[in-house]
Amino acid sequence: MEILKLLIPALIILVIVVLGLGVGIFFGKKKKFPTTSISKNKEMAKRNITCAKHDELHACGIKGGCCGGKNH
Numbered sequence: 001m002e003i004l005k006l007l008i009p010a011l012i013i014l015v016i017v018v019l020g021l022g023v024g025i026f027f028g029k030k031k032k033f034p035t036t037s038i039s040k041n042k043e044m045a046k047r048n049i050t051c052a053k054h055d056e057l058h059a060c061g062i063k064g065g066c067c068g069g070k071n072h
Contacts, residue, residue, distance in 0.1 A: 038044050038051040057063075 038049060039054065044050075
């Protein structure tokens with residue numbers, strides 16, 4: 001019986017926290033995630049960094065871009 005006195009309030013607090021996080025994520029401002037694809041990331045392009053697939057195609061003499069990005 002002693003365990004229920006601790007377990008029930010802990011579960012109630014846990015449910016409130018999870019619901020609060022869910023509401024914050026669902027109704028919060030829509031934020032854009034940073035572009036992680038190397039071929040589409042402007043900062044990577046500034047540093048002339050390409051993806052491994054593009055490097056392999058270039059090394060084999062095959063023309064074409066990588067991952068849907070621009071042809072380099």
